[in-house]
Amino acid sequence: MTTTSRENILARVRTALQTHPPVERPPAPEVWPSTGPTTEQLVEQFTCELEAVSGELIRCGSMAEARRKLAELAERSDWRTLGAVDCRLCRELAADVPAERITWTHDGWDANEMAELSVGLVAAEMLLADTGTCVVANDTAEQRLMCYLPPACVVVATVEQLVEHMPAGWAEIARRTAQPDRRGEFVLITGPSRTADIEKILILGVHGPKQLVVVLI
Amino acid sequence: MTTENLHLEGAPFLKEQNRGLYEPAGPKATYEAAVRSTENNREITDAIPYWQDWRNAAEQIKTFAVANLDKLLVQFEQNITARGATVLWAETAEEANRLVLDIARRHNVKTVVKGKSMVSEEMELNHAFQSAGIRAMETDLGEYIVQLAGQRPTHIVTPALHLSAEDVGKLFEEKLGEPFSAEHEHLTNIARRHLREEYLKADMGMSGCNFAVADTGTLAVVENEGNVGLSTSTPPVHVALVGIEKMLPSIDYLPVFLNLLARVGTGQKLTSYTHLIHGATPGKELYVILLDNGRTKILQDPAARKALTCIRCGMCLNVCPVYRRVGGWAYGWVYPGPIGSIITPHLVGLKQAGTLPFASSLCGACSEVCPVKVDISHQLVHLRHRAVNEPSPANSLIDRITWNVWAWAMCGPVRYSLAAWAMRVGMRIIGLVPRSLHVDKLRAWTRGRELPPLSGPAFRTRWMRRRTDRKVAELRKDVCGSCCAACGLAKQKKNESNRP
Ligand code: SF4
Numbered sequence: 001m002t003t004t005s006r007e008n009i010l011a012r013v014r015t016a017l018q019t020h021p022p023v024e025r026p027p028a029p030e031v032w033p034s035t036g037p038t039t040e041q042l043v044e045q046f047t048c049e050l051e052a053v054s055g056e057l058i059r060c061g062s063m064a065e066a067r068r069k070l071a072e073l074a075e076r077s078d079w080r081t082l083g084a085v086d087c088r089l090c091r092e093l094a095a096d097v098p099a100e101r102i103t104w105t106h107d108g109w110d111a112n113e114m115a116e117l118s119v120g121l122v123a124a125e126m127l128l129a130d131t132g133t134c135v136v137a138n139d140t141a142e143q144r145l146m147c148y149l150p151p152a153c154v155v156v157a158t159v160e161q162l163v164e165h166m167p168a169g170w171a172e173i174a175r176r177t178a179q180p181d182r183r184g185e186f187v188l189i190t191g192p193s194r195t196a197d198i199e200k201i202l203i204l205g206v207h208g209p210k211q212l213v214v215v216l217i
Numbered sequence: 218m219t220t221e222n223l224h225l226e227g228a229p230f231l232k233e234q235n236r237g238l239y240e241p242a243g244p245k246a247t248y249e250a251a252v253r254s255t256e257n258n259r260e261i262t263d264a265i266p267y268w269q270d271w272r273n274a275a276e277q278i279k280t281f282a283v284a285n286l287d288k289l290l291v292q293f294e295q296n297i298t299a300r301g302a303t304v305l306w307a308e309t310a311e312e313a314n315r316l317v318l319d320i321a322r323r324h325n326v327k328t329v330v331k332g333k334s335m336v337s338e339e340m341e342l343n344h345a346f347q348s349a350g351i352r353a354m355e356t357d358l359g360e361y362i363v364q365l366a367g368q369r370p371t372h373i374v375t376p377a378l379h380l381s382a383e384d385v386g387k388l389f390e391e392k393l394g395e396p397f398s399a400e401h402e403h404l405t406n407i408a409r410r411h412l413r414e415e416y417l418k419a420d421m422g423m424s425g426c427n428f429a430v431a432d433t434g435t436l437a438v439v440e441n442e443g444n445v446g447l448s449t450s451t452p453p454v455h456v457a458l459v460g461i462e463k464m465l466p467s468i469d470y471l472p473v474f475l476n477l478l479a480r481v482g483t484g485q486k487l488t489s490y491t492h493l494i495h496g497a498t499p500g501k502e503l504y505v506i507l508l509d510n511g512r513t514k515i516l517q518d519p520a521a522r523k524a525l526t527c528i529r530c531g532m533c534l535n536v537c538p539v540y541r542r543v544g545g546w547a548y549g550w551v552y553p554g555p556i557g558s559i560i561t562p563h564l565v566g567l568k569q570a571g572t573l574p575f576a577s578s579l580c581g582a583c584s585e586v587c588p589v590k591v592d593i594s595h596q597l598v599h600l601r602h603r604a605v606n607e608p609s610p611a612n613s614l615i616d617r618i619t620w621n622v623w624a625w626a627m628c629g630p631v632r633y634s635l636a637a638w639a640m641r642v643g644m645r646i647i648g649l650v651p652r653s654l655h656v657d658k659l660r661a662w663t664r665g666r667e668l669p670p671l672s673g674p675a676f677r678t679r680w681m682r683r684r685t686d687r688k689v690a691e692l693r694k695d696v697c698g699s700c701c702a703a704c705g706l707a708k709q710k711k712n713e714s715n716r717p
Contacts, residue, residue, distance in 0.1 A: 005306040005307060005308045005312060006306040008308055009290075009306055009308060009461065009507070009509045009513065010287055010290065010291070012509070012513035012516075012517075013286050013287045013290070013461070013513055013516060014287050015517070016513055016516035016517040016522075017284065017285075017286065017287060017516070019517075019519055020283070020284045020519070020522070021284075022284070023277075023280055023281045023284040023285075024281070025281055025466070026274065026277040026278050026281055028467070028469040028470055028473075029270065029271065029274035029470075029472075029473045031267070031271065031472050031473050031476055032267070049486070053485075053489070107500070108500075111416075111417055111451050112417050115413065115417060130486070131486045131487045133487055139499070140498065140499055140500070141450045141451075141498045141499070141500060141501055144446065144449075144450040144498065145447075145450050145451065147446065148443045148446040148447050148450065149447070149451075166472045166475065166476065166487075167472050170469070170471075170472050173468075173493075174433075174468045174469055177430075177433050177435055177468050177493060177495060178432070178433050178468065180299060180300070182300075182495045183300065183301065183495055183496055183497065183498060183499050184494075184495060184498050184499070185492050185493055185494045185495060185498070186492075186493040186495075187446065187490055187491065187492050187493070188475075188487060188490070188491035188493075189489065189490060190485070190486070190487040190488065190489050190490075190491075191489050192489065193441070193442050193443035193489055193490075194441050194442065194489050195358045195359075195405060195441060195442050196375070196441075196483070197357070197358040197359035197362070197375055197376070197377055198358070198359075198362075198377065198380070198382050198385055198401050198404060198405070199246065199249075199250060199381060199382055199401070200250045200253050200254060200375065200378075201382075201401045203401050203402050203405040205405075205409070206358055206405050206408065206409055206442040206443065206444070207356065207409060207412060207413075207416075207442045207443040207444040207447055208442065208443020208444075208446060208447070208489070208490070209443070
């Protein structure tokens with residue numbers, strides 16, 4: 001049935017387009033020009049933008065410092081159970097977390113269990129300084145849920161991952177998106193979950209996490 | 218859910234317009250929220266020196282996409298199929314509903330969570346689910362509220378724009394048994410709690426799509442709440458509803474659209490979550506339904522096809538003085554505001570929606586803000602032209618008679634004065650009839666407005682009188698060589714010479 005619907009739709013599109021004048025393929029716009037900022041400027045801008053969208057930044061000089069700060073934060077926020085995406089950066093950061101308090105993403109992890117976690121730990125692929133955005137690659141459903149289900153989300157990233165803005169990092173995102181065997185999603189996370197659906201008043205944490213912390217090493 | 222508002226009525230704007238105007242709560246909330254959005258967005262867009270460049274680029278890219286729609290559709294299908302998705306095509310809303318229900322049956326689905334999708338509104342999918350005994354929950358907060366209230370969204374980006382926090386509090390109290398509160402945070406938490414359970418037990422998740430990227434087979438979906446993330450990753454089956462006009466030729470074009478859409482849509486630099494979904498998530502099923510439902514009809518009309526470049530940002534609604542005043546329902550169908558006025562007549566036919574193109578002051582505010590430069594005002598004029606020449610409510614017997622009489626009366630001074638005189642008499646008579654006896658069409662006007670009799674002598678009469686007076690005076694001057702005291706002209710001259 002839908003094969004004929006497909007043919008019908010395509011036929012109608014083709015007939016309709018016979019009267020369309022030819023259009024030249026436009027070049028991809030630059031969007032934002034590059035200004036070549038220093039790393040320090042990038043960090044500053046990222047921090048500022050992240051805070052503007054109600055995210056928190058924890059800047060650490062070393063992995064050891066990051067581990068210590070994560071532990072402090074967990075203590076302060078009363079995070080009991082941690083879920084984490086199984087990747088190198090997360091493994092390094094969570095090296096000190098006692099095994100009974102952390103669960104690593106694995107196939108067939110029940111979403112009900114994941115919803116009970118206090119916090120999800122994920123690693124960023126890239127950070128966009130001008131919007132305070134973390135680009136996260138989620139290959140599996142469990143990784144995706146780690147970003148959305150727990151009430152808090154910690155994203156770990158390193159300074160080298162900072163780029164000026166979306167266009168500056170896009171070549172890489174586009175390249176990886178185009179890989180034919182890539183599955184899952186790239187998600188650009190800009191601050192915690194939010195809504196302004198009632199009277200246009202901004203409220204944080206409607207369905208996804210209420211708190212977003214970026215640990216920048 | 219009631220079906221009260223769900224089908225487009227004969228002449229939506231004429232009827233619904235009045236309902237909107239005289240229900241104080243609705244339009245007031247709409248007005249304030251629309252104005253607030255406009256101001257937010259203006260601040261953001263004014264700060265960007267490249268704004269016009271982006272608009273031009275977006276316009277060109279979208280025009281290119283429309284001009285190559287057939288190729289892009291096939292390319293998109295190929296690429297996303299290679300990534301494990303199943304692509305289905307639907308010519309009509311009914312067919313799309315059937316496809317969704319088939320999928321649901323095949324996967325033994327009992328409950329569905331839905332991310333925001335205008336296409337699903339267009340299909341009236343919730344009704345189809347209801348009739349099939351499947352529980353479908355909207356998860357976008359605005360959609361959820363509107364669904365609980367048994368209403369239809371009034372805005373394409375913020376569906377519950379017309380409801381105040383108090384309205385929502387009362388609704389939650391009534392439908393969910395929650396203690397009343399008009400506090401935004403509290404209300405949001407209630408929704409969070411209730412919907413959490415839904416995600417976790419749902420068998421199928423649905424989403425719309427903002428951009429379907431043909432060269433990579435990617436679905437780009439933007440959102441703020443995290444509900445799309447949850448709806449598309451928690452349940453084992455994900456069904457994405459995609460209008461065929463959503464195609465973008467290349468992933469390289471996406472940044473400019475993401476930058477534009479967030480800024481105009483919600484006044485943000487980027488929305489909280491922008492998902493680039495590369496086909497099926499491992500272990501899950503992905504179905505993509507490509508829906509025509511009248512879009513190829515728009516494509517056929519060279520004067521209208523630019524409407525297919527719309528990215529549904531909702532900005533033209535917010536700036537529209539008519540939308541602000543009457544709210545979304547007045548437009549009688551899923552797409553309200555200026556964009557609704559130009560696509561609804563194509564999608565449901567002029568016969569039903571022929572009054573919509575007239576629901577505009579043609580001020581052009583919509584065309585000016587549109588991020589992809591849809592020529593909304595020109596299209597409105599084009600549709601008006603069609604509406605008065607084809608079968609439509611704007612071409613009814615009464616309308617034809619009225620306009621013919623008007624045209625006749627305008628073509629000569631005698632006819633004109635005759636018509637003016639008839640009007641004076643007519644208005645007097647109408648003034649004598651009590652309002653309750655007015656016929657429907659007249660009452661629609663007089664319910665909220667005075668219809669005073671025309672005042673004083675008409676301009677034409679006064680003009681003639683004045684001319685005669687002047688003539689007489691000049692005549693007298695010729696005759697006696699000087700002016701008598703009674704002569705108007707002499708008085709006027711004297712006044713002028715006395716002025717310092
Ligand atoms: S017509 Fe333009 S302004 Fe209106 S919703 Fe579409 S893209 Fe936005």
